[in-house]
Amino acid sequence: MREVVLLHPPSTYSGGANPFSLMPVGIFSLAARLLEEGFDVEIVNVPLEAQLAGARYADVVKRLEAEVYAISLNWFVHADGALETAKLIKMINPSAKIVVGGLTAAVFAEEVAGSGYVDAVVLGEGEEALVKYVKYAVRGSQPPDWRGLYAKVGRRWVRGGLAEPPPLERVRYAEGFRAMRHAREYLKTGILGFVPAQQPHFWFAVARGCLFDCIYCGGSREGYRFAMGRASVAVRDPAAVAEEMAQLSEAGLRIARLTHDPQMLGDRWWRRLFEEVRGRGLDLKLYWESHRLPAPHLVREASRTFAALDVAVSPETASEEVRFRAKRYFTNDALVKALDALKGAGALVELFFLLGLPGETVETARLIPRFASKLVEERGYAAVYPLIPYTIDPNCPMALHPERYGVRLIFRSLKDYARAARGRKTEDFIGHETRELSRRQIAALIEELNGELSKIPQSEAATLKLEFEEKP
Numbered sequence: 001m002r003e004v005v006l007l008h009p010p011s012t013y014s015g016g017a018n019p020f021s022l023m024p025v026g027i028f029s030l031a032a033r034l035l036e037e038g039f040d041v042e043i044v045n046v047p048l049e050a051q052l053a054g055a056r057y058a059d060v061v062k063r064l065e066a067e068v069y070a071i072s073l074n075w076f077v078h079a080d081g082a083l084e085t086a087k088l089i090k091m092i093n094p095s096a097k098i099v100v101g102g103l104t105a106a107v108f109a110e111e112v113a114g115s116g117y118v119d120a121v122v123l124g125e126g127e128e129a130l131v132k133y134v135k136y137a138v139r140g141s142q143p144p145d146w147r148g149l150y151a152k153v154g155r156r157w158v159r160g161g162l163a164e165p166p167p168l169e170r171v172r173y174a175e176g177f178r179a180m181r182h183a184r185e186y187l188k189t190g191i192l193g194f195v196p197a198q199q200p201h202f203w204f205a206v207a208r209g210c211l212f213d214c215i216y217c218g219g220s221r222e223g224y225r226f227a228m229g230r231a232s233v234a235v236r237d238p239a240a241v242a243e244e245m246a247q248l249s250e251a252g253l254r255i256a257r258l259t260h261d262p263q264m265l266g267d268r269w270w271r272r273l274f275e276e277v278r279g280r281g282l283d284l285k286l287y288w289e290s291h292r293l294p295a296p297h298l299v300r301e302a303s304r305t306f307a308a309l310d311v312a313v314s315p316e317t318a319s320e321e322v323r324f325r326a327k328r329y330f331t332n333d334a335l336v337k338a339l340d341a342l343k344g345a346g347a348l349v350e351l352f353f354l355l356g357l358p359g360e361t362v363e364t365a366r367l368i369p370r371f372a373s374k375l376v377e378e379r380g381y382a383a384v385y386p387l388i389p390y391t392i393d394p395n396c397p398m399a400l401h402p403e404r405y406g407v408r409l410i411f412r413s414l415k416d417y418a419r420a421a422r423g424r425k426t427e428d429f430i431g432h433e434t435r436e437l438s439r440r441q442i443a444a445l446i447e448e449l450n451g452e453l454s455k456i457p458q459s460e461a462a463t464l465k466l467e468f469e470e471k472p
């Protein structure tokens with residue numbers, strides 16, 4: 001029997017849905033911290049294990065034996081799966097302790113605790129709080145305080161308040177990777193699951209928190225502070241990040257994905273990262289999501305350092321007014337110029353749009369396909385993606401201040417998010433409406449616009465994407 005199993009649940013047990021097999025990278029730092037304290041730890045990705053074994057999710061969970069099960073509930077997409085996993089474990093092994101943590105767990109701590117299947121909820125960034133709880137549950141050591149935890153102590157629930165976020169110099173990720181079951185397969189796993197042709201990839205945590213407040217984002221400065229208690233962005237040492245890339249390169253890594261836009265962290269930061277990568281002779285490709293528009297000098301330097309680049313850019317809307325209201329400050333002209341500046345830079349640029357922002361009307365939404373088509377036309381290195389139904393983050397500024405942003409919340413509780421995870425129709429995933437668009441209109445427009453977007457010819461960019469993901 002293990003002392004601790006860190007569990008990544010499927011999004012739902014009800015079948016058919018996207019399993020969301022990709023794990024929040026924080027699981028690895030939790031494992032690293034527990035290993036450092038001498039605990040016997042394993043990370044188990046339930047949907048990945050089920051896929052590899054051709055088994056049901058429940059069968060994977062039933063075969064586990066541990067004293068403490070730490071279930072990840074970072075993204076709301078796992079709202080149903082995380083609590084179903086807890087319920088299943090309590091049925092099979094009632095004496096085991098179950099602790100749930102992550103952004104969503106912290107936001108809905110009362111509801112998670114009240115589910116009846118959970119012994120503790122981590123409040124905030126979890127490294128120290130989880131160690132504290134595991135020491136209590138496995139070694140019986142009484143903590144000096146319950147900060148960072150909402151825990152059942154005897155028959156009482158004790159709420160210790162948000163944990164103090166740890167200094168990032170102490171946080172390690174690659175070391176936690178040693179605890180991963182089917183680690184090599186996990187390097188070929190994405191949201192939809194294990195893909196044998198996928199080149200090994202990994203998300204590298206380069207910072208925590210954000211400098212910005214895009215109103216729809218739960219990772220924003222305000223949203224992250226609300227859930228995790230970190231006031232602003234904290235940045236890791238670039239040499240430590242490069243060292244982790246080197247460690248995972250030994251396990252076959254080919255694609256490094258960054259959790260934050262290096263541009264946000266400043267020229268000095270990314271120049272140092274790239275030097276450290278070159279200094280170690282690493283042969284990797286690089287993916288990042290640009291927080292605004294990618295600067296040409298950054299892309300040039302990145303292409304000197306990495307074998308290939310893939311940069312995501314999110315204009316979100318064709319309307320500058322709507323984009324500015326969402327606190328993303330660049331004009332359509334600036335976007336076109338930024339794309340042109342990347343011509344010949346060797347980077348694939350992926351463009352993302354989102355429907356349901358305040359101020360977006362039926363008329364402005366219908367401008368998206370033509371605008372998107374203009375952006376990729378004669379730019380074989382640019383691709384536009386279909387609209388993914390946007391589910392409002394429970395802790396994004398728009399959800400924290402719905403009146404300020406002209407939004408009506410439909411999803412207010414963890415149960416609402418769990419229901420969405422079991423959803424089938426586009427409308428099931430929409431958790432808000434705006435003054436301009438109802439939930440039904442948002443869903444109908446997504447389907448209508450995706451029909452238009454699918455007609456945009458972009459075979460050159462599709463080939464580049466395939467090469468990026470699957471070519472050694």
Ligand code: SF4
Binds near residue numbers: 210212214221291
């Ligand atoms: S979308 Fe990106 S830049 Fe905007 S708040 Fe979220 S993490 Fe920050």
